[in-house]
Structures are given as C-alpha cells and as structure tokens.
Amino acid sequence: MDQKLISVVCAGCTCLCDDMDVTISDGQILESPACRRAHRWFDRLNVEPVCKIDSEKSDFSEAISNAVELLEQSRSPIVCGLDGLSTQSQILAFEIAKQVRAQVDTTVTSKYRSSVLAMQNVGNVTASLGEVSTRSDLIVFWYCDPVTTHPRFIDRYCKTAGKIIVVSEAGNATSERADQFIQIRREEMGQFIARTRLCTEGKSETTHESAEFANSLMGAKYGAFVIGSLDLNPTINENTQSLVELVQTLNQRTRFVSIALRDDANAQSAENVLTWSTGYPFAVNLLGEHPQFNGVEFSAEKVLAGGACDVALICSAYSLNSLSRPAQENLSRISQIVITDEPGSLDIQPKVQFNVNFDEGDWCRMDDVSLPVVNFLQTGGAKQRTARAVLTAIRARLV
Ligand code: SF4
Known part of the structure; x- marks a missing residue:
C-alpha cells in the first residue's frame, strides 16, 4: 500500500531540506x-x-571480532571518515579512538x-539559514556553485534577496x-577583498571594480556571504580570514553575515564532537596522555600519506x-576496517568491510542546526x- 510521509529530512547535501513529502510503496x-x-x-x-x-562474506560477530583484534594489536591506528555518520555514531567513533589511543580525524x-x-x-558573524532566507536583500555567492552542489539552496533560502552576486574564478551554473557576476582570479582574491574593505571603511576612492562591489554591499540592509572553499592549502587561510574580516567590518555600516557552503556531509557535527x-x-592525536593538535599535522591525509599508521578504521x-x-x-598497504x-x-578491498x-540520527545543517534524519525506507x-x-x-x- 502507498504511504505518504510528510516533511521528511533529506541528507543529500548540507542543506538538509526538511520540507519533502514523499510517497513510498514496498520500500x-x-x-x-x-x-x-x-x-x-x-x-x-x-x-x-x-x-x-x-573480500569473503562473513557473519557479523566474526567481522566484529576481526575488527576488534586489528585495533587492539595496532601500534598506531587512525580513526577517520566521521563525516558520513550521525552525531550519535561520531561520539562512538571518538570513544573507540580514545580507547585504542588512535589519531582521529573528522x-x-x-x-x-x-x-x-x-x-x-x-x-x-553568522546566522541561521532561516534568518538568511527571511531577512537578506543581498546574497553573495563567493567561490561556490550551489546550483550544482546544493540544488535547492537558491529556491529555499534566497526568497527575499533582491540581488544575487556571484564572485568566482569562472562562470558557473x-x-x-x-544578477551580477564578478570574475576574480584566485591569486588576486586577497587584493580584491582588501580593496573592498578599504572602500567600506571610506579609506579608498578607487575606481576599481571593488569600489562598485563595496557600494553594492553597503547599500544592502541585510547581506549574506555564502562561502565556498577559498584556500586550497588548508594551512593557509588568508583569503577565508580576510573575507570573514570584511563581513565584520561591514557590520559597522549595515548587517552582514557569512555561512560556509560545505559539501562534506556531517563533518561540522564531527568537529563539534x-x-x-x-x-x-x-x-x-590521542596516542599520548593528552590530546594533541597541530593544524593538519594529524589529519587523515597527512598521516596516511606519511605512512604514520598501521590500521585504519574508516x-x-x-x-x-x-x-x-x-x-x-599507503592506505592500500595497511589493514583497513571500512564501514x-x-x-x-x-576502490579498495578492506581487510574487514x-x-x-x-x-x-542527528545531522548538522550547514548553519550548525541539528536535525533528526531517518531512513524512511527502512x-x-x-x-x-x-x-x-x-x-x-x-x-x-574493546577492553
Ligand atoms: S538540496 Fe540537498 S538536502 Fe535539499 S533535496 Fe537536494 S540534496 Fe536533498
């Protein structure tokens, strides 16, 4: 029999649309x-x-025993890939990492x-998507392409925006x-942001494109920057930081917020955990007596690329x-437990899969609002x- 489900939450991207009415039948x-x-x-x-x-089928308890044995015998395990999990499971993953003294990454x-x-x-300076969708009259998409990556974002959250500006390296969907597209090369981004900021502070009367952009920003009653991935090297965050500072400066003249348009499933929740x-x-790094952190030194990418672990729980x-x-x-050379x-x-054939x-369970929307997501088919x-x-x-x- 057909079944109609009201207001189902979709976890297809970090929009977590919660307005879907779905009809299902026989799964x-x-x-x-x-x-x-x-x-x-x-x-x-x-x-x-x-x-x-x-690669051979096994029963659940045997697979669990094998996974536990690998983790207990490991001298330097890593627990990673928490981004496809609910908050409840991320807590469990962290507890396992703590128990086996692993390096853990989101x-x-x-x-x-x-x-x-x-x-x-x-x-x-940030806000909920609800506030952005009801108050903003200007939205700037900075180095992102939500029509491709978050297809319902514009229809759901740009309802009141009289003007949409896209700033990017190249045109996109x-x-x-x-309403306006400003093309800025990545290497010129820092300079463009700095010039815009000077204009908003009244310290520059340049005729550069940044002056026109600054005027658009200051003309808004409530503006929102929706930001993509600006700095390709994660240890250098100059562009991201400059843009966040521009938003802070704009708040001396009008109201502006920024939201990162993330595309990494529930990683924000894992960061919270x-x-x-x-x-x-x-x-x-949980190998020692106290947790250690040093930027990306203990990131999954660095640890795996450097061959600094012998078992990976993904x-x-x-x-x-x-x-x-x-x-x-390096990952293919060590024992992997993959969920x-x-x-x-x-692409890999894990030791235990x-x-x-x-x-x-609970999933975090891009604005850090937690929503319960159910598997409505199962x-x-x-x-x-x-x-x-x-x-x-x-x-x-684990003992
Ligand atoms: S925009 Fe994202 S959350 Fe919304 S329906 Fe599409 S995939 Fe699902």
Whole structure:
C-alpha cells in the first residue's frame, strides 16, 4: 500500500531540506520533490547489509571480532571518515579512538579546514539559514556553485534577496542565475577583498571594480556571504580570514553575515564532537596522555600519506576518493576496517568491510542546526543495519 510521509529530512547535501513529502510503496520511492542530488542519498537508504573479511562474506560477530583484534594489536591506528555518520555514531567513533589511543580525524579530506582555522583566529558573524532566507536583500555567492552542489539552496533560502552576486574564478551554473557576476582570479582574491574593505571603511576612492562591489554591499540592509572553499592549502587561510574580516567590518555600516557552503556531509557535527571532547576541532592525536593538535599535522591525509599508521578504521568511506595518491597507496598497504553505505564506490578491498544502511540520527545543517534524519525506507525493518550498530558492537568488545 502507498504511504505518504510528510516533511521528511533529506541528507543529500548540507542543506538538509526538511520540507519533502514523499510517497513510498514496498520500500521504493514513488514520488518526491527532491532534487537530482538527493537520489545518491536515496541509494544509501537501501543497502544490503553485508560483512566481509578479506573480500569473503562473513557473519557479523566474526567481522566484529576481526575488527576488534586489528585495533587492539595496532601500534598506531587512525580513526577517520566521521563525516558520513550521525552525531550519535561520531561520539562512538571518538570513544573507540580514545580507547585504542588512535589519531582521529573528522574527514579524509582537508578541504574545509581553512574556514575552521579562520574562525578560530578571528571569529565569525553568522546566522541561521532561516534568518538568511527571511531577512537578506543581498546574497553573495563567493567561490561556490550551489546550483550544482546544493540544488535547492537558491529556491529555499534566497526568497527575499533582491540581488544575487556571484564572485568566482569562472562562470558557473549559479552565475547564470545571478544578477551580477564578478570574475576574480584566485591569486588576486586577497587584493580584491582588501580593496573592498578599504572602500567600506571610506579609506579608498578607487575606481576599481571593488569600489562598485563595496557600494553594492553597503547599500544592502541585510547581506549574506555564502562561502565556498577559498584556500586550497588548508594551512593557509588568508583569503577565508580576510573575507570573514570584511563581513565584520561591514557590520559597522549595515548587517552582514557569512555561512560556509560545505559539501562534506556531517563533518561540522564531527568537529563539534571532537571540540567538546578534546578542545580541538579535527585531526587530533590521542596516542599520548593528552590530546594533541597541530593544524593538519594529524589529519587523515597527512598521516596516511606519511605512512604514520598501521590500521585504519574508516567509519564512512564517503570521501575516500579525495585522498591524494600517496595517501591512497599507503592506505592500500595497511589493514583497513571500512564501514560504508556506498559499497559500489569503494576502490579498495578492506581487510574487514561492513556494508550498512544510511546512518539515521542527528545531522548538522550547514548553519550548525541539528536535525533528526531517518531512513524512511527502512526504519524498524529487519534488514536495517547501520554504522551505529557496527560501532556500538566494536566499542562493546574493546577492553
Ligand atoms: S538540496 Fe540537498 S538536502 Fe535539499 S533535496 Fe537536494 S540534496 Fe536533498
């Protein structure tokens, strides 16, 4: 029989749209207003739970025993890939890392580290997406392309924006929908931001494009910067920091906020878990008596590329393909325990593998608002097994 579900939350991207009415029948979606991006997430709801040891099917308890043995015998384990997990499972992953004295990192990519490091340095003026969608009359998409990466963002959150400006290295799908497109090369970005800031402070009367841009910003009653990944090297966060400082300066004249348009699933929640548990947001070394943090030194990418671990517990293989080649090569040489709800995209053959359903629980939207996400195709079903079940079993067996 057909079943209509109201206001389902989609975890297909960090928008976490919570307005979807979905019709399902026999575990299949018949009708939904979701965007094309959501379909990848729908596939993660219906995974056949399978355990493998050395690529051979095994039963759950044997696979758990093998995973526990590998972790207990390891001299230098890493626990990473927390970004495809619910907050509840991220807490379990951290507890396992603490128990086996591992290096722990939120994701396997260092892509959004610069926005976190910039926030640590200078703070951030931000707001909820609800506030942005009801108050902003100007939205600036800075080095991002939400039409491609977060397809419903503009329709949901730019309702009151009379003007949309896109600043980017090259035109994209979002700039085609914008009122204005400003092309800035990445290496000239810092200079452009600095000039704009001088104009907003009344310290420069340049005729440069930045003066016109500054006038648009100061003419807004409520503006929002939606920021992509600005600094490719995560240890250099100058551009991100300059932009955050520009937003702070603008608040002397009008109201402005910024939000990072992240594309790394639930990594923000993982950063929250690590911060409240250790004081550090990512890449934490738990090998010694006290947690250690040194920028990206203990990040999954660095640790794997440097061959500084002998067992990897990858709690979600969500962004495994974004590892550098040296990191991927070293990863293939050590024992891996991989939990994945996208088994089809896995390029490695782990020592122990758990294919699981999407991990329902609390997920963090890009503005840090936590929402409960359910697997509406499987909730309560006999076939359901999630990362949380695997991590709970490993945690229970560690002494
Ligand atoms: S924009 Fe993102 S959260 Fe919203 S329906 Fe599409 S994939 Fe899902």
